[in-house]
Amino acid sequence: MEKFAFIGGYEKADLLLYIAKIFALLNKKIIIMDTTLLQKTRYIIPTMVSTRQYVTTYEDIDIAVGFESIAKLKEFQGLKPTEDLKYDMALIDIDTARAYKEFEIKPADKHFFVTSFDLYSLKKGLSVFAQNVDTVNVTKVLFTKDMLGEEDQYLNFLSKKFKIRWNSEIIFFPFDQGDQNVIYANQRLSKIRIRGLSMQYMDSLIFICEELSKLGQGEIKKALRTMEKN
Numbered sequence: 001m002e003k004f005a006f007i008g009g010y011e012k013a014d015l016l017l018y019i020a021k022i023f024a025l026l027n028k029k030i031i032i033m034d035t036t037l038l039q040k041t042r043y044i045i046p047t048m049v050s051t052r053q054y055v056t057t058y059e060d061i062d063i064a065v066g067f068e069s070i071a072k073l074k075e076f077q078g079l080k081p082t083e084d085l086k087y088d089m090a091l092i093d094i095d096t097a098r099a100y101k102e103f104e105i106k107p108a109d110k111h112f113f114v115t116s117f118d119l120y121s122l123k124k125g126l127s128v129f130a131q132n133v134d135t136v137n138v139t140k141v142l143f144t145k146d147m148l149g150e151e152d153q154y155l156n157f158l159s160k161k162f163k164i165r166w167n168s169e170i171i172f173f174p175f176d177q178g179d180q181n182v183i184y185a186n187q188r189l190s191k192i193r194i195r196g197l198s199m200q201y202m203d204s205l206i207f208i209c210e211e212l213s214k215l216g217q218g219e220i221k222k223a224l225r226t227m228e229k230n
Contacts, residue, residue, distance in 0.1 A: 008114040009124025013040045021192045024060040025223040028088045031062040035099035069102035111138040129162040145175040
């Protein structure tokens with residue numbers, strides 16, 4: 001199972017649902033692990049389960065909520081500690097150093113730092129790396145309307161004391177009210193739909209899916225066309 005760490009204080013739940021849906025349509029077995037303090041997926045994903053820890057399936061995506069560690073998730077699924085989870089890909093939503101450790105994120109796992117440029121998101125997100133001993137390569141995923149050089153410089157300045165090596169690729173998502181309106185409508189309808197999202201948002205989805213896999217744009221766009229029909 002490949003693990004992908006999506007790190008930061010910025011809201012990532014909806015982004016991970018879009019990514020996971022694309023790969024589910026490409027016949028990948030996917031799990032999203034919400035390890036965050038707020039556990040937003042508990043409220044936006046419809047489920048009849050009311051327990052503290054659970055795994056629910058939503059649009060062919062498994063979603064794990066409330067687990068303190070990957071070991072607890074394995075135990076819940078009846079696996080031995082040495083066994084791997086039965087998925088192709090795990091998208092792990094992380095906003096604490098403790099979760100980074102307990103979900104056994106390794107330097108070899110792909111890291112994505114998801115943030116806007118408000119000070120809370122920047123500092124909360126970077127705090128996840130506070131206990132890191134090894135330097136990790138991290139891709140920036142930036143939610144901003146107008147990317148300013150001084151914003152990225154400030155992020156680089158704040159990150160100097162952490163063991164982070166920024167990858168050259170930067171993924172931009174528009175901080176756009178139209179995209180937010182589509183996302184909120186999808187939440188109310190309990191759907192993962194892309195109709196109405198801006199072309200920039202769609203292009204960024206394609207790019208991040210390419211970064212996550214060896215799939216080409218053609219396969220990813222095919223999945224997006226399927227999503228557009230729903």
